[in-house]
Amino acid sequence: MKTVPLLASTILFTLFISACGGGGGSAPRPSPVNPTPKPPAESRWTAGVFPDESEFKDKCAVVRTTNDIDGNPYPDTLGTSFDEKMWLRSWSNNTYLWYDEIRDRNPDDFARTLDYFDILVTEQRTASGAQKDNFHFAQPTEEFESFSETGSSSGYGINWAFISSTPPRNLTISTIEADSPSSEQGLQRGDRLISINGIDFVDSSVDSDVDAINAALRPSEDAVETEFVFERVDGSEINVTLTSGTFSTSFVNNAKVIDTNAGRVGYVRFDGFQRPGQTPLINTFQQFIDENVTELVLDIRYNGGGLVAMSAQLGYMIAGPNQTNNRNFETFQFNDKHPTIDPLTGDVIRPVPFFDREIDWESGRFTNNTLPNLGLTRVYVITTEDTCSASESLINGLRGIDVEVVQIGGTTCGKPFGFQATDNCGTTYFTIQFQGVNDKGFGEFSDGFKPLSNPQFDDELPGCEVNDDFTKSLGDENEGMLSAALFKLNNGTCPTATNATTTAHASKKSSSTNSKGDIFDTRYRSFLLENSIYTELETLDSQQ
Amino acid sequence: MKLIILTSTVLLFLGVGCMHTHNEISTEGNTGEPTPARITELSTNDKKMLQDAARTLLFGRKITLSNTVFSKQNTVFVERRSKQNEQGKIIDGRQREIAAIVLSLWLENGECYLQRNDTKDKVKLNNAGCQSL
Incomplete structure (x- = not known):
């Protein structure tokens, strides 16, 4: 029995999604039966020598006897904590985006596996002085595999x-x-x-x-x-x-059409690229089309990201077919050991296009429904430091096809990276493995996208720096950020004293x-x- | 079609996967077609029963459902809880996977059950306030 009918699907898309793992998604499926015993691994650390990670995979100080989510036993075999650390070392050397910036240190110098994982990371900093890698973490697999209703x-x-x-x-x-x-x-x-x-x-x-x-x-x-x-x-x-x-959670909120001197402006607040948001997002864009919207203010100030595919859909709904045809929304780039093959899936690296159709999230295929589109050449985005990941992909993806993105608010979080959660011996590890770049090949915005009146660099956008305004409801045309967007849209300049009545969101940290x-x-x-x-x-x- | 009967909320497993022995009931041959169901007023007990059933379908993984689950539709997406920082902000990277696990609620021959759509495994819900959608 299928609750959602499988509509005609696109084979290429199926291939694409079958090639996809998931940052924050599933850990690789272990073998359904206990694997054959592995040959003895290197028992000593030799600086600069990295045995294949498979020599140490699933060799555990403590073997799990429980089953995975599909009912299969975990593939653990008895090993040592040294094996676990050596796997982390070789795995990082193979897949970490900045593997050549990791200092190769002896695992025996670290009593705990997690302490060793913590140092398998670049120590470099971004241009702003921030840590280059802020997204290096691990959690118990049992915790990682706990579920919740989406949203x-x-x-x-x-x-x-x-x-x-x-x-x-x-x-x-x-x-x-x-x-x-x-x-x-x-x-x-x-x-x-x-x-x-x-x-x-x-x-x-x-x-x-x-x-x-x-x-x-x-x-x-x-x-x-x-x-x-x-x-x-x-x-x-x-x-x-x-x-x-x-x-x-309701992901699509406060959608409305605002009449201005510059024309009809669609406003919508979108809080997450999550599956339940697809239908209301499509309905909102259809509403904007029906009401002859010619400008768009997209409020993603609290949108921390999510599905890249949905971000690619939203890019299409904003820009339309003429600007997106045969253009790439985002391409995942891995380290220089993997220029053509995705090391996480083993498949050829293929760019993510601008998706022009609805997705059946259950089957992972397109439906026959083409998405509505506004065909805009310019979009106003409202951002804060909570605007992150797939939200930044949207900004970068649209800029990659020369859609003008006007930024109102604060600097975004700066997460052009991704990873595939990987389990070993009961701990799930997250280490940065790829970077998303747009159609122009740009993806270096680790310090976030910044709104400036006179942008100079690729991570600087034309726009107005405005603090979040907690004194007004979201969607209120007098709310500081939306008000500034409408002012900029109508006058081409930023309003003065935009921070006068607002609370300093920038001081949140x-x-x-x-x-x-x-x-x-x-x-x-x-x-x-x-x-x-x-x-x-x-x-x-x-x-x- | 596989149906796993929950008796006194205890589900039996044998080895790998769900047990399909005498507890299995095939819906083939039943005259009643399954119809999508919902629960308009989810009680604490209903929610616990749903979460227990879902946990069974997910091979013992913890799962949290909302207070309004299945109130308006018979399907719900479930996925791993994202890692978050001290302020509750998600720190995972981009999500590249597309398909998600879907749980659905059905009525068949007057009985309500929860199904995991990708495996078709089902768990009967005793005395849940299910209504035809």
Whole structure:
């Protein structure tokens, strides 16, 4: 029985997707039966000599006896922690994007496997002085293989803006999930947290209070009742008792058409390239076409990325067939050991085109439905540092075909990279393995895309730097960022004093100093809003 | 078509994969065609039952469903929870894979069951408030 009929599919597309693994996606499927014993691996480290990673794969200090998601046993065989470290070393040397910037150090100098993984990374920095690789991490495979409904988040249905994490703390609501108790009780964007369960959230530095705050903000289960006091934008206070749960996210929001002197402007806020967003996104673009929209403001200030395929679809819906035909949306480039063959799949590297059709996410094939398109030569994008990954792919992909992208807001996060989650011996590793480049071959925006009045470099875009405005609802034409976009669209210049009435989103990043009471103090690494508990890997490794 | 009956929420497995012995019921020959179903008012028990059933279909993997799952449609995408930083921001890279696991809710001969679409494995839901969509 199929709930979604398999419509005619494109063989080439099927091939493409079958070639795809997934950053954040599936770990490679182990063999359904225990593999034949492997030959003895190198038992010593020799500087500069890298045996094939397969010599060490699945040789584990502790062998798992459980099954994978398809019911097959894991392919673990008994080995040592040295084997695990040697696999990491050879695997990194083979697939890490900057493998030649890793210092080759003796695995025996590191007691724990994870400590060794931590140093298998470039130590170089970007032009801005930031670490070149900010996306190097691992997690227990058991945790990686926990599932959730796509687009759902656990908590109270509140998405927060971290304006200050040290006293005086400022945690402000950025958005509310529609079907959550937070919405039902009237909480709004801009409400600032004052207290939780009677504890002073803003100023308390007592350790027990900080623990209680973290626990309350991160309920570990459903049906936990928590008392909140918020200060509203007008200075009044609102007291609510919220019950924790898991709430679905609406990815396409506030779509509307705005009449301006420059013509009819479509505005839509798009919060994630996730599968449930496809249909409402298509419907929104059809609405814009039906209402003769000639300009578009795409609000991706909270869009942290997701499916590259959907980003390629959105690129098509913006630019249309004439500009995208035979052009590439994004090409994944691996290190110089793999110029033509994707080392993660073994397939020939093929560019991702601008997809012009709806995707059946269940079968992984195109449907027969051609996407609507606006055929625009210019788009205004609203961004913050939360605009990331596939959102940046969209910006870069459109610039690659000379669509003018006008940026309103803040610098994006700077993630032109990807990786395929890889399990070995119960830990899933993420190391940067490829970089996305556009049709012009550009993909170096590790410091993010920046809006400037006079851009000079490829990672600088024409536009206006504007802070997020928590005093207004999203979609409100007076909201700081949308207002600036409309001003720029109508006048060709940025509004003056754009920051006058806004809250400094740029100040969201907390100080690196761990002053007492910092809710991001390493003592409180388990602190997470909305989602799963961050489990430190020390626990796992120490068990080995 | 495979149907795994959950008796007292205990599902039996034998070795690899789902068990298909005397607990298996084939829908072939049944007169009632399965129809898409939904649960308009999901109780705490309903949600727990759905999550337990989904966990069975995912070979014991933890799964979290929303409070409104299957309230408007009979299918739901499920996927691995993305790694996030201290602020809850996803730190995974680009997602290149396309196809996702889909779970669907069905009514057949007055009985409600949850199906994992790619394997066609099904788990019966006893006393869930399923309605025809």
